[in-house]
Amino acid sequence: MGTGTPAQRRPMRADARRNRKRLLAEAAAAFAEHGMDFSLEEIARRAGVANGTLYGHFPTRRALLEALLGDRMRALAGTGEELLADPSPFDGLTAWTREALAHATLYRGLGAALMQAVENEASELHAACQAVLAAGDALVARAREAGEVRPDVTARDVFALVTAVAWASEQSSELQGERLLAFTLDGFRAPPALP
Amino acid sequence: MGTGTPAQRRPMRADARRNRKRLLAEAAAAFAEHGMDFSLEEIARRAGVANGTLYGHFPTRRALLEALLGDRMRALAGTGEELLADPSPFDGLTAWTREALAHATLYRGLGAALMQAVENEASELHAACQAVLAAGDALVARAREAGEVRPDVTARDVFALVTAVAWASEQSSELQGERLLAFTLDGFRAPPALP
DNA sequence: ACCTGAACACCGTTCAAGT
DNA sequence: ACCTGAACACCGTTCAAGT
Numbered sequence: 258m259g260t261g262t263p264a265q266r267r268p269m270r271a272d273a274r275r276n277r278k279r280l281l282a283e284a285a286a287a288f289a290e291h292g293m294d295f296s297l298e299e300i301a302r303r304a305g306v307a308n309g310t311l312y313g314h315f316p317t318r319r320a321l322l323e324a325l326l327g328d329r330m331r332a333l334a335g336t337g338e339e340l341l342a343d344p345s346p347f348d349g350l351t352a353w354t355r356e357a358l359a360h361a362t363l364y365r366g367l368g369a370a371l372m373q374a375v376e377n378e379a380s381e382l383h384a385a386c387q388a389v390l391a392a393g394d395a396l397v398a399r400a401r402e403a404g405e406v407r408p409d410v411t412a413r414d415v416f417a418l419v420t421a422v423a424w425a426s427e428q429s430s431e432l433q434g435e436r437l438l439a440f441t442l443d444g445f446r447a448p449p450a451l452p
Numbered sequence: 453m454g455t456g457t458p459a460q461r462r463p464m465r466a467d468a469r470r471n472r473k474r475l476l477a478e479a480a481a482a483f484a485e486h487g488m489d490f491s492l493e494e495i496a497r498r499a500g501v502a503n504g505t506l507y508g509h510f511p512t513r514r515a516l517l518e519a520l521l522g523d524r525m526r527a528l529a530g531t532g533e534e535l536l537a538d539p540s541p542f543d544g545l546t547a548w549t550r551e552a553l554a555h556a557t558l559y560r561g562l563g564a565a566l567m568q569a570v571e572n573e574a575s576e577l578h579a580a581c582q583a584v585l586a587a588g589d590a591l592v593a594r595a596r597e598a599g600e601v602r603p604d605v606t607a608r609d610v611f612a613l614v615t616a617v618a619w620a621s622e623q624s625s626e627l628q629g630e631r632l633l634a635f636t637l638d639g640f641r642a643p644p645a646l647p
Numbered sequence: 648a649c650c651t652g653a654a655c656a657c658c659g660t661t662c663a664a665g666t
Numbered sequence: 667a668c669c670t671g672a673a674c675a676c677c678g679t680t681c682a683a684g685t
Contacts, residue, residue: 273668298658307670312660372623407635414635417627421616428567432612440602440609444639468649493677502651507679 277314279304284321292365293322322370323381326363330385333360337392346400351442353396354419357389358434361423368420368427375416390416406445415445472509474499479516487560488517517565518576521558525580528555532587541595546637548591549614552584553629556618563619570611585611601640610640 269277283303287295297318301311315321336356343349361368374382375390393412400406418441426434464472478498482490492513496506510516531551538544556563569577570585588607595601613636621629 270667276669296658297660308659309662309671310669313668318659369623372620376624410635413627414632417620417624418617418632418635420623421620421632422613424619425567425612425616428564428615429571429612432608437609437613437616440605440613440639441636442639444635444637449644465648471650491677492679503678504652504681505650508649513678 273314276304276306276310280306280311280314280321281324285325288325288364288367293318293370294366297321317381319370319374320381323385326367326382327385329360329363330382330389333357334385334388334392337389337396341395341399345405346396346403347405347446350396350400350406350415350445353393354415354438354442355435357393357416357419358423358438361420362426362434365427368424372417372420375413404447407447410445468509471499471501471505475501475506475509475516476519480520483520483559483562488513488565489561492516512576514565514569515576518580521562521577522580524555524558525577525584528552529580529583529587532584532591536590536594540600541591541598542600542641545591545595545601545610545640548588549610549633549637550630552588552611552614553618553633556615557621557629560622563615563622567612567615570608599642602642605640 268274280300283300287300287303297311298308301308304311311321315324333356337353340349340353343352361371370382371386374380375386377383380386390412393415397406397410397412397415401408401410419438422434422437422441425437426432463469475495478495482495482498492506493503496503499506506516510519528551532548535544535548538547556566565577566581569575570581572578575581585607588610592601592605592607592610596603596605614633617629617632617636620632621627
């Protein structure tokens with residue numbers, strides 16, 4: 258692990274390994290600059306390979322995305338587990354949603370891909386999304402038990418709204434995601450207890 | 453007004469008028485069923501006209517959308533003004549955001565078009581969006597003066613988050629927009645005054 | 648004044664042929 | 667085992683030619 262290459266029985270041929278690496282590098286650059294709708298054909302062109310080669314390595318756009326983001330998403334899940342040690346459950350949840358927002362804003366259009374991956378079990382990103390959701394669930398549960406979030410808030414609500422905020426901040430250059438996220442988190446907060 | 457046809461100097465030729473009507477009907481049906489990414493070529497085909505005819509009537513996808521939604525959006529702005537008469541400023545704002553959410557969910561992918569229209573002055577929907585924002589602004593200002601929303605909340609924040617909730621609820625069939633909206637509105641609410 | 652349909656450039660996906 | 671590049675079907679957009 259570490260480089261994003263998948264576990265496999267036999268090593269890849271040298272040229273295949275090099276092509277794969279180039280494709281990933283060009284895809285990362287193109288997605289970062291132009292968003293996730295960027296033409297796969299153009300990525301293959303920039304990597305100096307035929308379009309068929311790209312499909313050989315990554316049969317679908319989501320497979321390419323998994324190779325790009327898998328490790329990063331599993332790291333996000335790990336950060337969530339670490340934040341369970343935060344003395345304030347709500348602060349821990351807040352810090353984690355900030356990380357999640359930064360992640361979901363990496364490529365324009367990434368939010369939609371993430372939401373689809375959660376829904377679709379066949380998606381190559383589904384397992385990674387489940388790990389992220391599990392981490393969120395633990396943070397939400399802890400905050401709920403401490404009476405710091407409303408009892409009906411779920412990790413899926415948090416995931417959906419963080420992704421939605423990421424989407425909104427992509428649409429408008431003047432909109433700050435962190436500000437919208439702050440409002441949203443306040444909406445999750447439990448009202449002060451009645452005497 | 454009323455039918456969505458624009459004001460104009462001279463009446464359209466009969467066949468042009470009929471083609472325009474057919475194109476709008478097919479577009480409305482196709483967008484409602486398949487979302488706003490639906491092929492314009494296919495819409496022309498269903499309407500029984502050449503693709504060039506569609507571009508003659510609606511030079512851009514947004515022009516088509518304005519013809520479909522313009523009246524409805526201006527009505528949404530009107531509803532906002534009426535809700536200024538609601539005895540509770542916060543309830544008035546809440547009721548209006550529900551209408552806005554229903555509007556933004558009419559076609560899948562509509563939220564993105566609305567956000568772009570707000571940004572882009574050249575968009576055919578820009579004026580309609582401005583009217584909606586103005587209505588939202590009045591509602592937010594009234595609620596702020598009554599001390600019912602946080603002082604830093606703007607109409608653009610409300611518009612952005614309502615649209616974001618619409619987007620999120622489109623992504624997942626299990627996600628209820630109204631529930632997410634309820635959390636969001638709570639995040640706008642002013643905290644109880646300190647003694 | 649409006650419509651037609653072809654033309655152009657582009658894309659995603661598949662697959663036989665190569666090495 | 668992997669790569670190539672052509673093939674196919676599709677789309678958005680433009681525009682000369684018609685009526």
